[in-house]
Amino acid sequence: MNSEHAIITDQLTKSFGSFTAVDHISFEVKRGEIFGFLGANGAGKTTAMRMLCGLSKPTSGSATIAGFDIYKDTEKIKTKIGYMSQKFSLYEDLTVKENIRFFGGIYGLSNKALKLQTNKLIDTLGLESQSGKLVASLPLGWKQKLAFSVAVIHEPSIVFLDEPTGGVDPITRRQFWDLIYEAAQRGITIFVTTHYMDEAEYCDRVSMMVDGKIAALDSPEKLKLKYNVESMDDVFYHLARAAKRGE
Amino acid sequence: MKDIIVENICKSFPKEHIQALDDINIEVEKGELFGLIGPDGAGKTTLFRILTTLLLADSGSAIVNGSDVVKDYKAIRRKVGYMPGKFSLYQDLSVEENLSFFATIFNTSIKENYDLIKDIYEHIEPFKNRRAGALSGGMKQKLALCCALIHRPEVLFLDEPTTGVDTVSRKEFWDMLKRLKMEGITIIVSTPYMDEANLCERIALMQKGKILSVNTPTHIKSSFPDPLFAIKTEHMIKLLADLRAIPEIKSVHSFGEYHHITLNEPSENELQLLHQTLANDKHEAIDIKKIEPEIEDCFIQLMSN
Structure with a gap:
């Protein structure tokens, strides 16, 4: 295992019949890095992420996640990663405390660790008065922060965040990134997708997927230099406009 | 001339303990491109549903294109186009069948108003026999816009048409709106993306059922209190x-x-x-x-x- 890298992919490919959703992608994500995974709708991001999480078998190519092989060790991978998306995060009809206990349990925390983590988490998020309430009654911003905290409750090597800040107000969006920074500083690798291009700037490096391939991969600063543009929005526009695939 | 007048509209959902709209006042001019800017939970969708006569306010009044949203709801339904945030077309009808269905409901035909949707429809015409459910996100969005326009509405309501859509498709969509505006249609569009505010003539910034500010984007920016x-x-x-x-x-x-x-x-x-x-x-x-x-x-x- 290469201990410097949380993710290594080599020619990773996924085809559905004659359609190649992910087309020979090769990249590495360093341990503790905040890695932005960008791309147009239909570029293949979700398919790639599903493979990296061990949920979908590649057609060809190879990859290791936290040192584990994505063909053979999918169950081990699942214990080493956290996952959160805008669409699926928490059970609305469980309370805050029940959600934490449920996900902590799923992620394999012992009863003792679970109790400790639950209290710690409720304390850090300032959710004491809300801990017995149904998650459905929480404002979206709190739900998202809680969902993130739950996704890293087992201190995974990598956390996958699929558009975690969609629809969230601008202040909460920034508080969410504070949580991301804290996790990254603890050594958790962050793998994040977003449609907000200012958030692309917060990543150490970003990759841009176009038509199933990685069209560019570098730090935001270097990408802007390379394409001689002012913002990540322009980098995105420049690359995604060249897409041939009809979404 | 005012095309939309909203006065003191309040709406709560007591079961969920939510005050969705709290004393909302807005006026939109005929032919204006007006933006509702705010995150989830701001009340944008609730306001749209009241203005399109799908939901009754607790109090306050609203006039759309000269008709009262309570008393004249039937007249409003003939005059407005509404594209909800959630894809609401018939998934198991084809692109063309959906469009022709909406045209028929409004007693018109695709042919009669084709000039209005031509630019947009051309993007999806190659897939006109495909089921709507099998379209990609961007194409669904274009079809939904065509269906909302096929009866040549006076007022067009677009609820978060660009949410979850990438930068390139978002730019395309706003170009389409600018062309529609030239047809004289009043457009009221909501978005959680703050940068899209600059593409509207006037905007209302909304948060938790309240309006924080209504003005032109330029004026709002120049009102920022500090260096x-x-x-x-x-x-x-x-x-x-x-x-x-x-x-x-x-x-x-x-x-x-x-x-x-x-x-x-x-x-x-x-x-x-x-x-x-x-x-x-x-x-x-x-x-x-x-x-x-x-x-x-x-x-x-x-x-x-």
Whole structure:
């Protein structure tokens, strides 16, 4: 295992019949890095992420996640990663405390660790008065922060965040990134997708997927230099406009 | 001429303990491109549903294109087009069948109003026999827009048409709206993306059922109360923490490549002191410059009040 890298992919490919959703992608994500995974709708991001999480078998190519092989060790991978998306995060009809206990349990925390983590988490998020309430009654911003905290409750090597800040107000969006920074500083690798291009700037490096391939991969600063543009929005526009695939 | 007049509209959902709209007042001119800007839970969809006569307000009144939303709801339904945030076409009908269905409901035909949708429909015409459910996100969005336009409405309501859509498709969509505006259609569009506010003639910034501000984007930006500075060093995460710890700083928020700050007592001297403090904190390549606020700066400032 290469201990410097949380993710290594080599020619990773996924085809559905004659359609190649992910087309020979090769990249590495360093341990503790905040890695932005960008791309147009239909570029293949979700398919790639599903493979990296061990949920979908590649057609060809190879990859290791936290040192584990994505063909053979999918169950081990699942214990080493956290996952959160805008669409699926928490059970609305469980309370805050029940959600934490449920996900902590799923992620394999012992009863003792679970109790400790639950209290710690409720304390850090300032959710004491809300801990017995149904998650459905929480404002979206709190739900998202809680969902993130739950996704890293087992201190995974990598956390996958699929558009975690969609629809969230601008202040909460920034508080969410504070949580991301804290996790990254603890050594958790962050793998994040977003449609907000200012958030692309917060990543150490970003990759841009176009038509199933990685069209560019570098730090935001270097990408802007390379394409001689002012913002990540322009980098995105420049690359995604060249897409041939009809979404 | 006012095409939409909203007066003191309130709407609550008692079961969920939500005050979705709290005393909303808005006027939209005939032919205007008006934006409702705000995050989830701002009340944008509830307002749309009241104005399209799908939901009754608890109190207040609203006129759309000269008709009252309660008394004349039938007249309004003939005159408005509505594209809900959630895809609401018939998934198991084809592209063409959906369009022809909506045309028939409004007693018209695709042919009669084809000129209005031509530019948009051409993008999806190659797939006209495909089931709507099998279309990609961008194509669904275009079909939904065509269906909302096929009876040539006087007022078009678009609820978050660009949410979850990538930059390229978003730009395309706004170009389409500009062309529709030239047809004289009043357009009221909601979005959680603050940068899209600049593409509207006037906007309402909304948060938790309240309107924070209504005006042109330019006017809202020029009403920002403090001088605003952008600041960057080699270590942006550390910089954020350091700036938060400096008492002379009134606000600090990250904005992509830079952090934006306001000072309690802005002056040249204060800026130099700040520069010095950061240098002492071992920051290198310190870059501080005065900037004009963006809509998102204004939104955050209004939210924090």
